[in-house]
Amino acid sequence: MLKAQIKVLLKQSVLDPQGQAVEKALGSLGYNNVEHVRVGKYLEVTLAENNREAAHKQVEEMCERLLTNTVIEDYTFTLVEV
Amino acid sequence: MKFGVVVFPGSNCDLDAYHLVKDVIKQPVDYVWHQEESVTGYDCIILPGGFSYGDYLRCGAIARFSPVMKAVKEFALRGGLVIGICNGFQVLVEAGLLPGALYRNTVLQFRCQFTHLKVENYETPFTETIERGRLLKIPIAHGEGNYYVDNETLRQLESNGQIIFRYATEQGEVSDTANPNGSVYNIAGVCNANKNVLGMMPHPERAGEAILGSEDGLMIFDSILKHWEGSRL
Structure with missing residues (x-):
């Protein structure tokens, strides 16, 4: 089996209100060297599939169709054996 | 004119929309369960507000x-009238029936308040009978109503007249202070290129009776009715 580890982040051009709030909170905890924070999502999708190429293609399609909104989000993923 | 109010698991403004159509504008209306595979027989479909599917993953996704x-x-591609309100707007952008995306308010708060909307295009079925220059006082209630489009799409929307409502102050000034959620260009509502699909974050169905603090939402529904009557002549 293969597991897709998918990371989703708002595009750089899209303002990230959550990231800004976390950034401020870290600052107020005294972490004065925090330059920038962005908050995203992490998803794991395990597939009954051993062919990496097929899995890659399928996960990409899932990301485009449902898992992310490509108007505002970017995604990256890696496939690991499980 | 027959209305259908779609009900998803988690919809919660379906009753408000149904009530407005049935008891205020007095037109026939049905609830349409999300498992239905047809909307034949309806003249206007309302996608109501709420938290469809618990807003899991993304609102409307x-x-x-x-x-x-x-x-x-x-139905929309055949020219049928569709209005998506709040979560219904989120569903329409996720479905690709409207451009852009809706995400977390910049203020990080759920905003529940009256807003004042400036009408940007009167040549749509949803706005054609609204008095020119009149601001609409209609409430919002959302945490993820921050409308985003990139600059190029914004220019296209503007030149096509697809921007329908913008947040303004009570005096009619479109400004940052009037923007409750960080939406690009203060956008509160947009329509598709054909002008038969409208999405808006404010709730016109909650502004249809004086007891609710405003009747301005009725102007949108009156416009829909008159447009439909006109199209039948």
């Missing part, structure tokens, strides 16, 4: 794959 949405999409 899962609802767009409901069987009924396939039918709504076909």
